[in-house]
Amino acid sequence: MGRRRFVTAAALSAAGLAAGGAGPARAAEAPEVTWRLTSSFPKSLDLLYGGAELFARQVGDITGGRFRIDVFPPGDIVPGLQALDAVQAGTVDACQTQLDYAYGKDPAFAIPTAFPFGMNAREQAAYALDGGGNDLTNALLADYGAIGYPAGNTGAQMGGFFRREIKTAGDLAGLRIRAGGLAGRVLQKLGAVPEQTARSEIVAALQGGTLDGVTWVGPYDDAKIDDTGKLQKAAPFYYYPGWWRGGSMIHVAFNKARHDALPEAFRAALRTAALSTHLQVQASYDAANPAALKRLVIAGAELRAFPQDLLEAAFKAAGDVYREISDVNPRFKSMLDAAMAFRADQYLWWQVSEYTFDNFMIRQRARG
Amino acid sequence: MGRRRFVTAAALSAAGLAAGGAGPARAAEAPEVTWRLTSSFPKSLDLLYGGAELFARQVGDITGGRFRIDVFPPGDIVPGLQALDAVQAGTVDACQTQLDYAYGKDPAFAIPTAFPFGMNAREQAAYALDGGGNDLTNALLADYGAIGYPAGNTGAQMGGFFRREIKTAGDLAGLRIRAGGLAGRVLQKLGAVPEQTARSEIVAALQGGTLDGVTWVGPYDDAKIDDTGKLQKAAPFYYYPGWWRGGSMIHVAFNKARHDALPEAFRAALRTAALSTHLQVQASYDAANPAALKRLVIAGAELRAFPQDLLEAAFKAAGDVYREISDVNPRFKSMLDAAMAFRADQYLWWQVSEYTFDNFMIRQRARG
Numbered sequence: 001m002g003r004r005r006f007v008t009a010a011a012l013s014a015a016g017l018a019a020g021g022a023g024p025a026r027a028a029e030a031p032e033v034t035w036r037l038t039s040s041f042p043k044s045l046d047l048l049y050g051g052a053e054l055f056a057r058q059v060g061d062i063t064g065g066r067f068r069i070d071v072f073p074p075g076d077i078v079p080g081l082q083a084l085d086a087v088q089a090g091t092v093d094a095c096q097t098q099l100d101y102a103y104g105k106d107p108a109f110a111i112p113t114a115f116p117f118g119m120n121a122r123e124q125a126a127y128a129l130d131g132g133g134n135d136l137t138n139a140l141l142a143d144y145g146a147i148g149y150p151a152g153n154t155g156a157q158m159g160g161f162f163r164r165e166i167k168t169a170g171d172l173a174g175l176r177i178r179a180g181g182l183a184g185r186v187l188q189k190l191g192a193v194p195e196q197t198a199r200s201e202i203v204a205a206l207q208g209g210t211l212d213g214v215t216w217v218g219p220y221d222d223a224k225i226d227d228t229g230k231l232q233k234a235a236p237f238y239y240y241p242g243w244w245r246g247g248s249m250i251h252v253a254f255n256k257a258r259h260d261a262l263p264e265a266f267r268a269a270l271r272t273a274a275l276s277t278h279l280q281v282q283a284s285y286d287a288a289n290p291a292a293l294k295r296l297v298i299a300g301a302e303l304r305a306f307p308q309d310l311l312e313a314a315f316k317a318a319g320d321v322y323r324e325i326s327d328v329n330p331r332f333k334s335m336l337d338a339a340m341a342f343r344a345d346q347y348l349w350w351q352v353s354e355y356t357f358d359n360f361m362i363r364q365r366a367r368g
Numbered sequence: 369m370g371r372r373r374f375v376t377a378a379a380l381s382a383a384g385l386a387a388g389g390a391g392p393a394r395a396a397e398a399p400e401v402t403w404r405l406t407s408s409f410p411k412s413l414d415l416l417y418g419g420a421e422l423f424a425r426q427v428g429d430i431t432g433g434r435f436r437i438d439v440f441p442p443g444d445i446v447p448g449l450q451a452l453d454a455v456q457a458g459t460v461d462a463c464q465t466q467l468d469y470a471y472g473k474d475p476a477f478a479i480p481t482a483f484p485f486g487m488n489a490r491e492q493a494a495y496a497l498d499g500g501g502n503d504l505t506n507a508l509l510a511d512y513g514a515i516g517y518p519a520g521n522t523g524a525q526m527g528g529f530f531r532r533e534i535k536t537a538g539d540l541a542g543l544r545i546r547a548g549g550l551a552g553r554v555l556q557k558l559g560a561v562p563e564q565t566a567r568s569e570i571v572a573a574l575q576g577g578t579l580d581g582v583t584w585v586g587p588y589d590d591a592k593i594d595d596t597g598k599l600q601k602a603a604p605f606y607y608y609p610g611w612w613r614g615g616s617m618i619h620v621a622f623n624k625a626r627h628d629a630l631p632e633a634f635r636a637a638l639r640t641a642a643l644s645t646h647l648q649v650q651a652s653y654d655a656a657n658p659a660a661l662k663r664l665v666i667a668g669a670e671l672r673a674f675p676q677d678l679l680e681a682a683f684k685a686a687g688d689v690y691r692e693i694s695d696v697n698p699r700f701k702s703m704l705d706a707a708m709a710f711r712a713d714q715y716l717w718w719q720v721s722e723y724t725f726d727n728f729m730i731r732q733r734a735r736g
Contacts, residue, residue: 030432058640061632061636061640062430062431062633062636063430063633064398064631064632064633065633117728117729117732120722120725120726120729121490122489122523122650122654123654125647125650125651125654126650126651126654126655127655128651129647129648129652129655130651130652130654130655130656131655155490155721155722156721156722156725157721158720158721218721219717240720240721240724241720241721241722241724241725241728242721243725243728246725246729263432264429265429265430265431265432265433268426268429268430269430271644272429272430272640272641272644275643275644275647275648276639276640276643276644276647279493279497279643279644279646279647280497280498280643282490282493282494283494283496283498284494284497286490286491286493286494286498286714286717287494287497287498287499287710288498289717290714290716290717291713293716293717293720294716303720305724311728315728315732342655343729344733345658345659346658347726347729347730347733348658348661348662348733349587349654349657349658349661350726350730351730351733351734352526352608352609352661352671353523353524353525353526353586353608353609354488354523354524354609354726355726355727355730356608356609357488357524357609357610357611357614358488358614358715358718358722358723358726359723360485360609360611360679360683361485361488361614361711361715362715362718362723364485364683365712365715365716365719366719
């Protein structure tokens, strides 16, 4: 797989170099371009929104300021959930989003972002860049007039805050849990009721008992749901792992017609800046989460692992959901099957060296 | 930490944008630059050498061909182990290397590449980009007239091939093992004899009994030591985890005076292309290792985990080595202490969500 990627890039580059030599002439021909990028993420989620700003800055910096991308928060141009629609319609040139916000259009949009019991963040990147994943994503995006690249990952997410302890899979019955997309469908099979609740209403809903649990992101972003301690008081049990998101990939996506009309150097700038941003956003989450986890625990969050029987029931339920969707949606089936095959091989290797290294380090740390 | 990074970048970018507007004029002023980059890795290690080529292509592509970097394999200009020397001397403008090849100049060069019982690859990236690690690396590199960035990672390495089974830490006594730097010193404390053996001589040395074990990289590169099956026949026991390298970071480094003399856009291109390359090289290793591991096992390699008592003895020995070097080398001590503090927090968080997610996935996979 690695060879294919490099060979493709080499072929592209050979073409580029063949056209070289007349550097200054081409430079003078390079246009001034200004694009508008709408983010799906509010400024308060600063690592995500900061990723959009970083991406735009890098594109500006590496093009000597000739390709400028102005970043807008959700609501300035379109609401956060309509970012991809706005790219398709040409209202904006680009967006930064979770592609699974388009789950309602096609559940296949969940695959490149995250699917229950999918891959961890590093495996997701390997799949996207060297396992054919990003090509499949772009085949899907092409139907919406778009093209995109990975541009960040939150890492494995937490299972969220719950009002009561969950001791067995059966305890999910009747619980109203803020969760969407594929995770919501799996939770439904386990007897829970998935809810859509705006962030500003989460604490009141948990306090009032109209919501029993809330899934959000990971410690750094979860700590921002409420910084007054009310969240942990209303829903003290903080669960892991967030089995529906072993990693959650962020993308930048562009209006394909406008992307394809760009000079080759600008298209290369978009791709290179996206992947550089991906690494930086993941690093920022990894660096920020440990301290945030400590703060949450000090503020009253009680860490709990999901019970083993719940994980197994959820794994089985996820398989049922996948079969149901695959039966009626060939694209979902083909994208899921490819990702699943890659996943199996990844965990074969992961269990050998990566996992045993982490296992030993975690045990040594626990001993002090 | 995340905020600091973004704020710094924002400040830089604001300056860049303030100078904007006169795009075509500046573009016309942009020079044509050709640099020479020497790689420490032979072309046969195609994912590493391919990373140098990818880096150079990206820099060329995003600068519209104005900043060209020609890549040379070891031996064409200087031997692989002298890459950083050549950058310092100005013989070349840039190199792609493992910084710990300069371990002999200063053991502190091991910290940014890998140190026994250090961090996994994702944690290393988080430390470099958002934990101050790359700044400390560049403070060290400045003494050698260089500046650099992460540009790849092999992931957790394997423990290598051994002629005989190792059932306890005591079995290492007297074994001649190909290993260098900090790993070699730790192995020495455990009674083994670290050896430097060229790749072309490894199989014969194992066959002849002048070498008892060889550490190399991971499955994909290990499979290339010998493709005739002689390696597994001479040394069938294939150990994990490679506790001396939970990840092994690759860097690109530049002659600092020449780097600093570049136009701002070219400096940004170097950094952005380096980080994009980092993500791609790691993805390529992750994607390529599973199939390589299967091939090695089919060809006769017998997978074995290092015994727990060996890992614990090695952990203790590593601590002794770290104290010995720290007593006489303040820079090593300060760089190690900073990395160790970051590591402790990383594994606190890692054991919660990342690890439990991977744990469940590995167990489900093993069940079929």
